[in-house]
Amino acid sequence: MLDLKYVRQSPDEARRRLASRGVAPDRIDELLAVDESRRKLLTEAETLKALRNAASKEIGARMKEGASVELEARKAAVREMGERIARMEAQVSEAEASLNAALLELPNLPHHTVPEGRDAAANVVVHTHGSPSHFDFKPRGHVELCESLHLVDFERGAKLSGSGFLLYTGWGARLERALISYLLDLHVHQHGYTEVSPPFMVNAECMVGVGQFPKFLNQAYAVQEGLDGATLGQRYLIPTAEAPVANMHRGEILRQDELPKSYCAYSPCFRAEAGAAGMQTRGMIRVHQFDKVELIKIATPQEGYAELERMRGHAERVLQDLGLHYRVVLLCTGDTGFASAKTYDIEVWAPGQGSYLEVSSVSNTEDFQSRRMQLRFKSEAGGNLLPHVLNGSGVALARLFVSLIETYQKVDGSIAIPAPLQPYLRTDCIRA
RNA sequence: GGAGAGGUGGCCGAGUGGUUGAAGGCACAGGUUUGCUAAACCUGCGUAGGGGUAAAACCCUACCGGGGGUUCGAAUCCCCCUCUCUCCGCCA
Numbered sequence: 001m002l003d004l005k006y007v008r009q010s011p012d013e014a015r016r017r018l019a020s021r022g023v024a025p026d027r028i029d030e031l032l033a034v035d036e037s038r039r040k041l042l043t044e045a046e047t048l049k050a051l052r053n054a055a056s057k058e059i060g061a062r063m064k065e066g067a068s069v070e071l072e073a074r075k076a077a078v079r080e081m082g083e084r085i086a087r088m089e090a091q092v093s094e095a096e097a098s099l100n101a102a103l104l105e106l107p108n109l110p111h112h113t114v115p116e117g118r119d120a121a122a123n124v125v126v127h128t129h130g131s132p133s134h135f136d137f138k139p140r141g142h143v144e145l146c147e148s149l150h151l152v153d154f155e156r157g158a159k160l161s162g163s164g165f166l167l168y169t170g171w172g173a174r175l176e177r178a179l180i181s182y183l184l185d186l187h188v189h190q191h192g193y194t195e196v197s198p199p200f201m202v203n204a205e206c207m208v209g210v211g212q213f214p215k216f217l218n219q220a221y222a223v224q225e226g227l228d229g230a231t232l233g234q235r236y237l238i239p240t241a242e243a244p245v246a247n248m249h250r251g252e253i254l255r256q257d258e259l260p261k262s263y264c265a266y267s268p269c270f271r272a273e274a275g276a277a278g279m280q281t282r283g284m285i286r287v288h289q290f291d292k293v294e295l296i297k298i299a300t301p302q303e304g305y306a307e308l309e310r311m312r313g314h315a316e317r318v319l320q321d322l323g324l325h326y327r328v329v330l331l332c333t334g335d336t337g338f339a340s341a342k343t344y345d346i347e348v349w350a351p352g353q354g355s356y357l358e359v360s361s362v363s364n365t366e367d368f369q370s371r372r373m374q375l376r377f378k379s380e381a382g383g384n385l386l387p388h389v390l391n392g393s394g395v396a397l398a399r400l401f402v403s404l405i406e407t408y409q410k411v412d413g414s415i416a417i418p419a420p421l422q423p424y425l426r427t428d429c430i431r432a
Numbered sequence: 433g434g435a436g437a438g439g440u441g442g443c444c445g446a447g448u449g450g451u452u453g454a455a456g457g458c459a460c461a462g463g464u465u466u467g468c469u470a471a472a473c474c475u476g477c478g479u480a481g482g483g484g485u486a487a488a489a490c491c492c493u494a495c496c497g498g499g500g501g502u503u504c505g506a507a508u509c510c511c512c513c514u515c516u517c518u519c520c521g522c523c524a
Contacts (some may be wrong), residue, residue: 042482046493053493060450061502077506082504087479107451228504253479375480378442384479 001103001371007031017109020116020333031102031332038095045088052081082171102323108368110333111305111342117332123333123345129316130325132349137411139351142402145282146328147432148170148413151405152284164273164288166398171430175404176291178424179397180266183293183318183423187394191314193264193295198244201235202269206247209373211365212239212337221270237270241294242391249298249372259387260299260307264394267292279295282403285357290398297390300377301367304388305342310363311392312344315360318395325349327356352406357399361390 007014011032015025055078059071115124151172157165168176181398192214201223207213211222220239224232234410238244245265254261269292284290295314312328319326326348336343340363347356367386370376376384408416414431422428 037480042493046482048493050492052504056503057450059504064450071504078504110489378460382477 001368002106002109003367003371004035004103008035013148014109018106019023020108020110021336022118022334022420023106027102027106029404031099031106034095034099034102036090038099041088041092041095042192044083045092045192048081048085048088049229052085053079055081062375063166074264101214104208104372108336108341108365109337110284110336111364111366114336114342115330115332115426116334117324118334119332120335122332123335125327125328126344127316127328128325128397129320129327130323130349132325132345133351133407135351137348139406140409140413142406143285144351145352145405145409145413146284147413148258149415151175151430151431154282157405162288165285166287166289174402174425175421175430176397176401178421179400180291180293182424183394184266184322185381186318187264187293187295188313190317191262191264193262194267196245196248196263197243198265198267200238200270202238202243202247203235204233205250206243207236209247209250210243211372212243212370213285216253218274219272225299238267239271240269240292240391240393241265241267242296245294245296246369246389246391247373251373253384254298254375254377256300256377259298259377260303263296263367265294265296267294269396285353285402286396287398290396292396293394295362295390295392297388298375298377299390300379301385301388302354304364304390307388307390308342308344308362311390312346312362315346315392315394316364319346319348321420322404324360324407337361339364341364341368346393346395348395348403350399350403352409353402357403359395359399359400359403360393362390364390 002014007028011028015028018028019025059074059078062071073361117123135339143154146154149172150170151168153167153169157167160167168420184195188195204213207217207220222233223235223239236243244267245263247279248263249261268289270289273288274287294312297307300331316326316328317321326346329345329347331337331345343361343363345358346360346362348359349355350357366388366394370386373388373389375387377387379385405415406416409419410416412431414429417425417428
């Protein structure tokens, strides 16, 4: 959520910065108009309330003196005033509701280091690690490898839950589990994150807090209890562990000396992918459920961007240690996610696809999420400030899985296991 | 699911419908004392919104889990919801 005071003070700047993300400038005008009428109503209502409070106080004082009968007319007058106040308050809360709704629909402002551009074409590759591995044979795609080695049973996955749901089997299931353990251990032991294991369903407040709602409600799976429609919308399957973990301290006031808070969490991620039907239906690249290890940081505004770079390094480390070729992309204004001020995507090379796959997205949301969550910290100067909230995948598993098996496949159809995973998998090679 | 008890400021914890934004304590900040530490003492210390100011000061409004209601006036009375705890039942 944007800082309303900022928008009020610098409307032109706000318009310009949001325009670079494709937000129509008149959205700001509408916002300011609603805000102005709200403030007008509020001032009127508060003036009336002040009058009523004074009158009530006076009635109380006179009743103590014993005057009761004469006060009836006065009471009636104040009662009438109360009715007026009630009507005005209804108007105020209506204005507040529409102001809030408008505010919740606006995306974050891009950081000044983010390149301007409409879409992915304007993104900038800022770093490349390694190079595509060389093969003496035509590398197979992950679907073929999964089928021949029985790592994933696509047909039965679809039988159980529909297309876009994966049934890992045998070595595939073990590799998935090994990756989860490996990633958590790396971030806990090497990078100093505190491991948490969150609920996989959250309430709507959490979804609003991270910026998923109200705008992306249709991308989520809403659950209900049995056929009790009244419970629908009370909980949602999480699209990422960011939803529960970033909200851990929602509504709290942290001490500055406990920052930065660093959490990592494994969770499955559930995404309806509404509107994405037809693309990438086969395979593991775009699915409705996948595993991910997520990194979350809560930091002071001074440290926010240093932490962003650090977190990006933590995600890159995964791919470096596994010996995978990847590149880091700085997203342009038009491609940056709703809640983010600055985002790096990390894309790993998948030789069988002949393309890069996004396995991580590392973002600083600045105070966009903390304002929505009313998450604050008490600064050393004494005031309550909004911290920066960062999130990054460390990393998404299904696509990492794809890159791994495609990269380490051998001509005989077996797959070599990179050294860091061997202790977890207790083998150096997967073969049929 | 059933029964009961409870949700008050960063934390603990008082609170008779009317100067209670809220006693007291802890924590915290500043000060006095002190060889240092500790202790003691003094002072200060909620949040949000609106108005106001060059910036302050200052003024107003709201907030005692959330939402309604009663009343001239609600932390305090009534109703609904929610969460926590204890006991019972069911269950991985």
